[in-house]
Amino acid sequence: EVSDVPAVPEWLPGHLDADGVESLYPPQAAAVEAGVTEGESLVASIPTASGKTLIATLAMLSAVKRGGKALYIVPLRALASEKKAEFEQFEQYGVDVGVSTGNYDSDGEWLAKKDIIVATSEKVDSLVRNGAPWLAQLDCVVSDEVHLVDDPTRGPTLEVTLAKLRSRNPGLQIVALSATIGNAGELADWLDAELVDSSWRPIDLRKGVHFGQALHFDDGTQEQLSVQGNEKPTAAIVRDTLRDTVEDGETVEEGGSTLVFVNSRRNAEAAARRLANVVSPELDGDELAALADVADEIRDVSDTETSDDLADAVEKGAAFHHAGLSPGHRELVEAAFRDRLVKCVCATPTLAAGVNTPSRRVVVRDWRRYSGDAGGMQPLSVLEVHQMMGRAGRPGMDPYGEALLLASSHDELDELFERYVWADPDPVQSKLAAEPAMRTHLLATVASGFADSRETLLSFLDGTLYAAQTDEQGRLERVTDDMLAYLERNDFIERTREGDAERLTATNLGHTVSRLYLDPMSAATIIDGIADADDPSALGLYHLVSRTPDMYQLYLRSGEREQYTQIAYDHETELLGAQPSEFEESRFEDWLAALKTARLLDDWASETDEDRITDRYGVGPGDIRGKVDTAEWLLGAAESLAGERGFGNVQAIREAKKRVQYGVREELIDLADVRNVGRKRARRLYEAGIEDRDQLRNADKSVVLAALRGRERTAETVLEHAGHPNPEMAGVTPDPDAEP
Ligand code: ADP
Structure with missing residues (x-):
């Protein structure tokens, strides 16, 4: 009780x-x-x-x-x-x-x-x-x-x-x-x-594998699936789940929804498009009307292709869900799925971790995922697959949940049972001894006063899971020594002697780096890049921060290597720091990939439409946001580092930061800084002759109103935030040429 x-x-x-x-x-x-x-x-x-x-x-x-x-x-x-x-x-x-x-x-x-x-x-x-x-x-x-x-x-x-x-x-x-x-x-x-x-669950979970035209469950039972034409298994499962189970003319179980896990965003979008056509014939008029409303709300969130694609699918009762969606889209999809309006969501594994979206059935369609590091397709971990499967079954609503993998051969049927259905959960293993992690955390541990010598550092590390798990005593010490040498070489820490004892302290630079939450290697890259750059260009700075390990880079697609090599030559004088030689294959490739990321940021900071950017780089609106936020943070850090070192380029760095933050060219920075203005409105005001905050504060209201296309509420809010003495629009006649 x-x-x-x-x-x-x-x-x-x-x-x-x-x-x-x-x-x-x-x-x-x-x-x-x-x-x-x-x-x-x-x-x-x-x-x-x-x-x-x-x-x-x-x-x-x-x-x-x-x-x-x-x-x-x-x-x-x-x-x-x-x-x-x-x-x-x-x-x-x-x-x-x-x-x-x-x-x-x-x-x-x-x-x-x-x-x-x-x-x-x-x-x-x-x-x-x-x-x-x-x-x-x-x-x-x-x-x-x-x-x-x-x-x-x-x-x-x-x-x-x-x-x-x-x-x-x-x-x-x-x-x-x-x-x-x-x-x-x-x-x-x-x-x-x-x-x-404990392995207790509030609702039973039946795990199984689809093969042929049947579902094979872990309790040894089988269920036949009715398949239309040569449709794919997922389609047949989604339809089967939607339909009520009727026995002797009585509904014994109402239809339910399906959550389909796939391995990439593109696959999630494609699957949603296809499955929408499976779902829509099963919907009634009320459901279609309610879905049309949700689709409208989705289109209102943003004016992008992703937004349109999502709305098109939702209209027919299906949706996709991945980390490239904006928060507004994500909430609408999750809510419509919980309200049982959207009957099928195709998701990447992000949805399995933590977001509470139970569903009658879960289909783990892709159990392999592309991994650049490991080379090729790698199987998902047992833990990941079990987390996805665990989303099946809504307590209090379903008699049980069902989670299915898909097999295309008899051998695969056996393999999937072995690998995931019967499998015991994997153990977790500390990854602390990896170099980037040690570099960052050793500096932070010294800078924040948790350790002041090699010995106290090692005894702190002794309290980690890594130390509790490892049998290999020397490893932690070896990585520690390597990383301390790196930190000392780059002027982040100092070793001093006090009698017999050696003391470790963070330098001022080391303190700054730790407080800024930078990977020390990012800081070293940035300092090296800006040290001799008197008047760095925005593109140059975007490239520099994109090269650091703190920026999650875009990959080059096939054929882009030549394109970006050309762009690199065209902008050679702007690019900062040392350039790897073309013969160092993978380093050069990374350097070009950073240039691609930089170009995305530069497009954004040159007022290119969001939609064009998503197209050009094959990313979602959420990715643009992510890159922009990271760049803003790293450029802010660069600004602090330049200040710390007394470089003369602080102003240029700040300007590049503001441009990426607001997504505007230089001349609009001041206007875009006014709350509720944003990149598009700033441009319209500028074209109407209002060039900065001061001019906006003293502007003629009818000019502002016309520039903002006759939207009175917007004009009032904007004037108010600029500090206009009387922002109310009463008595102002809208420009007759303004769009409605
Ligand atoms: P998780 O283990 O994934 O964090 P949650 O804590 O989100 O799971 O719980 C899943 C659902 O179960 C929630 O909707 C929660 O309200 C409900 N729940 C949790 N404990 C109880 C309980 N003792 N009785 C009834 N419902 C419960």
């Missing part, structure tokens, strides 16, 4: 009851038994959608009740806002919730007053580096999706962050939530935590 849980606020049982939670699920009860509401650390390894969030909630609210403060660490920014919205329902009881995303260079002082704080692991890491004092007051830290310590790029940050929080505050409660993994006990040992390791 919820009311028997010790140490939680009195209002909680009533609140949960109203929310449909009458009793605890067995793993939740086990967590309470283990003392999670009484300050015990816990590792909970349980399947997707089995109520991990409530375990975290119980722990955090009991900490808050004791007068403490809790931190909830999420793996993705998109999940931060979702979790915040979830915890905000407790504000009515006086629990203050804050979310910390965005800038990596502040100590988030305002968060000191919050009871529950939600942040990504990168953000928490940066708060530690900036010495946020309130971190010392934490009582409870929740780490969501902790199995991601296994992730080569993001895992080390999570691992080091947890180690730092614990080393500052030895009594700290850690609640680590994980998908089912093979070595949860090892994680619990590492964190000195109790363990709840």
